[in-house]
Structure formats: structure tokens, C-alpha cells
Amino acid sequence: MATLPVSPLAPAQFPDLPQIGGVRFATAAAGVKYQNRTDVMLAVMDPGTSIAGVFTRSATRSAPVLDCQAKLGGDPEPGAAILVNSGNSNAFTGHYGQTSVSEITRTVAYVTGLPQERVFTASTGVIGEPLPHERITAKIEELNGTLAPDAIEAAAEAIMTTDTFAKGAEATVEIGGKTVSIAGIAKGSGMIAPDMATMLVYIFTDAHYEQDALQALLSGLNEQTFNCITVDSDTSTSDSLMVAATGAAGVDATDNESFQRALWYVMRQLSHQVVRDGEGATKFVEIQITGAASNADAKVHGMAIANSPLVKTAIAGEDPNWGRVVMAIGKSGAAADRDLLSISFGDVLVAEKGWVAPTYKEEDGAAEMKKQDITLKVDLGLGDGASTVWTCDLTHQYITINADYRS
């Protein structure tokens, strides 16, 4: 695998994540595919940990995803474990894929003493090749013997594939005089032929949060964070996002609004980091849609703009090409009236009432486009519907990563 340069949009450094009581991490170099690096991470959570998850909607999703989905909602009492490997996605591997999942979850259950129904896995990397699960199961004893509460950054590194930086985010909240912490890690969305972009996200908190309520909260926040980002409109067969609430802080955060906001913040930070590591990205783009007929319509418009190759190449070229934004709105399928539209790049009003704004100067638009972080605002002039989505530009480097490299 070629080593890619670190994204110009990367944060300066991995954040200082708080230790989360009730969860311990370990990593190992199993040699699934990569050599001379860690490629397996194990997280083990204490008894009583609530687990929630959301997963890819792909109709061809991988064996680990199907296994996780089947296990959601199980009894939190005995605790839980999450094992993730990089290098092989165990996707499109026929009936063999389920065998690999069973072998791994059975071994983790045996070694940790957890029931197999509380062992969740994910795999990311090459597709269509059988997962050499024996290389992973051979490492479970070692992993279990080296679990430590402060190894979350190592875990973030072990799950990277073609990511150019490790991703982490954190928040703390005071509830009833006690501090609860949230720490999350993510990988995505580098890809390399014939691998696929897979987004994996794991978030841990020492708050207690009732499991069914946690699942509902996660599903709702996911719609406002990870489901509002796009790099290239393609959907992995393995995307997974899980939250574990251990309760070690002795605080019940169920339905607490401060906690919900903190979890939203961590999810938003991680989702933005995924965009900032989009293949070939040189611009981080926030698209704010207002005035749509509904919130759903606003999101349809936002994603149509965010996924348009013509919009994304214009941004790469630092071209304030509002005509392509109009085009994307027109094709989205959601309600729009050409003559009520207004479009701004940053605070520069570019177009209104179906035409160029009389105050608009091309050099003002061009100056906005030279920024690394760009905000694109569209008001439909129809109603109160609003949505914000995030994407990156489409550059030569995207083509290089996805066409020029060969497996």
C-alpha cells in the first residue's frame, strides 16, 4: 500500500481524550494484511454497559454488520466487547464471512468470559477475499492480557486503513454535581483499489444511559451528523457506528439534554474529521440550506449539491460557480422555485431572485473560494425547512487514489 500524505485539512494533533471508566482497550499486530503495524483492536466494557449502534443501509452489507445488527438490544448485564480488524473487510465473502464472524466472536467470548451475544465485531479493508480469521483468533489471549484504560489512541490507530490521520473527539458534562466523559474514535474515508471507504466509529462514555433510549438517541443524532456528510456519494458495505455507555461514573444520563448535546458534539466532530480526510480533499465545505419546503427537502437539496461532481470540481478550482449550485438544486427532485432562490458563498450574496445579485462582484466570490473552509448558503424562499451538510472538494488526487493505484 502506498503511503498517502496527511490531508491538508487534518487537525494539528490527535486530541487528549479522557479516560472512560469501565472500558479498557488493547491492540495487536495480527498481520491480517498489513505488516509492521497494529491491525486489531479490542475494547472490553464492564457489566451493565448499554450498547447502541447504527449501520450502513447497503443491501449488500457485510457479515460483521449483519451480526452486529442481530445482536443489538441484548441484555446489558454481563458487559460487552468490540473487536475491530483492519486490512480485510470480510464483505462479499459468501457463507465463509459468517463463519469468520462466528470464530472471532466465539473466541473473544471464551477468553473474556462474556456471552457471545455481547461480542460485536467490524472489519475494514479489502473486499471479496476470505478473512484469515485464525490470525485474529490467535491474538485474542494477548489482547485480553494487555487491556488498559488509557489505550484509546492506539485503538484509533489500529483501525486505520488508508486514513491519513487518526481521528478522535471528546466532551465532558456536569450532571448532578458529577462529571461524565465521552470519548470517540473513527476511521474513514480513505480507500484504495480494491478496498472501499468504510467509516467505523466507536464512542464510549462512563455515564449510564438506558439501552433502548441510547439506541433512539443515537439514531436521531446520526441523522444530523454522519448522515449529513458525503465524500463521493458512495456507501460502504461495512459502515458502523456504536456507542457504549458503561455507567462507571455513577450517573444516569438517560434523557439528560446536556449529555445529548455533548454526544451530538462528539459525533459532529468525528463526522467532520472523516470529511477532512476525504480522498484528495483540499477544501472543507459546509452547505447550509434554509427556506426549504421541509427539513427533508432541505437535506435532499444539500446532499444534491454536496454530491455534484460539477460543484465539487468548481470548489477544487476555487471558482465561485453559483450556476452549478442552481443546477444541483434543480436536479435534486425536491421543491424549488428558480426565481425565489438566493445563494451566498460565505457572507457574499451571489444570486437572488433568479439572477446575479446586483451587489455581487466576482472578486468577492473568488476571495471566499480561496479559503480552506468554505460555507455555501442557499435559501429556497419557500418555507421553514433547514438542513446543514458537509463535504469536501473533488480533485485530481481523488482520481489518483482511486484509479491510478492498483491492488
Place this chain on the structure above:
Amino acid sequence: MATLPVSPLAPAQFPDLPQIGGVRFATAAAGVKYQNRTDVMLAVMDPGTSIAGVFTRSATRSAPVLDCQAKLGGDPEPGAAILVNSGNSNAFTGHYGQTSVSEITRTVAYVTGLPQERVFTASTGVIGEPLPHERITAKIEELNGTLAPDAIEAAAEAIMTTDTFAKGAEATVEIGGKTVSIAGIAKGSGMIAPDMATMLVYIFTDAHYEQDALQALLSGLNEQTFNCITVDSDTSTSDSLMVAATGAAGVDATDNESFQRALWYVMRQLSHQVVRDGEGATKFVEIQITGAASNADAKVHGMAIANSPLVKTAIAGEDPNWGRVVMAIGKSGAAADRDLLSISFGDVLVAEKGWVAPTYKEEDGAAEMKKQDITLKVDLGLGDGASTVWTCDLTHQYITINADYRS
């Protein structure tokens, strides 16, 4: 405007199109935007000519498109005219756009003696700038004075924007011992910032075809031809396809199946030429979907594959990356069962029953991908639904055309 090299997928030469009785063409250099080339074409059709049209579904469609749509279904008796300019699309030009259309159609009507309701226009080129329609209206007398039955190739050239070759196709049919001819021209889908890909297609026949039936026929054939192609998933605000049936051959072809097949053939040829001129295209790709739950599902799968940046970059890299095809099927939203899928590149069976085919050799797949015209076959294993769509690859040159050039 930079001159682009002719697409490697271009036909060897413009075809020898038959003269169509009852229609005459003229072109002129009006200097709308381009200098030293023709940029306006006028076609005038004899009394009794049926006119049918299909147009972009964009919610932000241009003033000429809205005007044409309002005029469809009018009385064929007096004849008809089509005027097309390149260089300016008259799209997103506010109320000024409708004024330009009115000025042009009124002048054409005055000079030709046709009613204004039978004068159709289209504009293609830069968006959001007022159309200098006075440059066009100043040329109508000259155009009308130079109409000729054999000027269709010149017409094809006048409507080009960033096309790298002029596009034409023809067919002849024997009906009741008489020969009827069909000749068509098209432009698309080159684009250059801040222009947009616009597809304009004009097809002429000397057959008579009852106007309402012609409209129904065109709408149906469009679903199997132009609505089955995609270069980059973006939709112009100006796409227009019109058919004129003059009746000069003295043959009523209404509901004649041979004629319908011939019209389908001309439309398919032109639609393929548009793909072959896709920005940066180096591969022409036919995607055949079979075994889907319905024809509609088959088309959804086909377009999901055809629009996937990961599939398109893999094809550009000559990589037989069937995993990305599985990914695109999974994300399409139409029914699929991972373990019933089979995928072939050309005649090479790559994957079946949810895994690599036991007979598959990577070098066989790689050899298929080296061809200039590639066929990708997917069988869903679910039912009898089938659809075929066409696209091209996604290359560095696409980024160069759409990001690196500035207006």
C-alpha cells in the same frame, strides 16, 4: 475557451446524413460569445409538420425550455421553426430570460411568416448572464435568406459548445414501397466552467406522424435511450430533445413499427455519441442489468453503478474491481440479495453467489478492462427485470476540464 482534443471515443467521421424533405437549415456567426465560428442555427419546417419534444426535469429549467414546453401540442398546419444558439444558455437570467425568448421567437415568426407559437428555441452555454438576443435577432433575415436542405452538418457544428466532435445519426425505412428518412443531430456533454453540460438533440424525418402519437412515441423511446445515459450524474437546466416529422415523403408512419425502430436506432446512436464525448472519457461502458425484481429496479441498479465515482475511477484505472460494483448495487436502494448476485466483465464471469467465481482469474478480468468499449453485466438473481444503461469512465481530464479551467 481552451480547445480540447477530440475524444478518443469519437466516431471516425460525421455520418453522411440523408436530406429530409420539408426541412431547411441555415447557420450564422452572431458572436453571442464565441468569435470566428457559427453559433446560431435555424431550421424551418413545411406546413403540416408534427413537433414533439422532451425536456430536462430540472426544477430550475431555463426560459427557452419553459417556452418550448408551453408550445408543445400546438396546431401543426402552418409549419414550424427551431432556432438554437450556442455560447449563452439563457438560464438563471430572471425575468430577462423570458424577454429574450420572446424577442427571438417574435422576430423568427415575423421573418418566416410562421405563427410565434410554432417557433421553438434553445440556448446552450454560459449560465446566469443575460443573453444578448439582439445579436441573434440581427441575424434572422440572413438566416432565413440562406436556408438550404443540405445544411444539417453545418447545423450540428453551430450548436456545439465544448463538444469535441459534431454528432449525427440517420436511418431509412421502407413503408408501403416508399422510403422515409430520419436524420438527427446532437450536442453534449462537454462543459467548461461556468458552463454546464447541456444536451440538445434535433431529429427530422420526412415521414408524416400524427403529432400526439409522435409525442407519446418520443417520450417512450427517450426512457430507453437518452434517459439511460449518464456522464457525471449532473442534470442540465436546458436539456432538450425535439423531433419534427414533415410528411414530405408522402407516407403516414404513425404507429408503424419499422419507423419506431428506426427512430429508436437514431436516438440510441446519438445518445451513445454524447457519452463518447463525455468530459475526459477514455472508456465507453455498457451496463447490462438482468434478473432484477422489476425493470425499474434494474434501471436504478444500472444508474447507481454508472454514476458511482468509485466504479468510474476503477474503470479509468483498468481495474476489474467487482467489489465496487457490489457496493453500488448495495447503495442503490433497489432490491438485491448479496448471495444471489453474479457479475461479469465482458464474457468473463467474475463473481457469483456472493463470492468470487471459482473459475475467475484476475488476468482475464484485467484483459477485459483494457478494451476501449467495456460491457459490465450484473444478474440480480431475483426476477425478470432488465435494463441497459451507458456511461464513461472518470479520469483526471474530467477534473482538469471542470476544475482547472476558469471562465
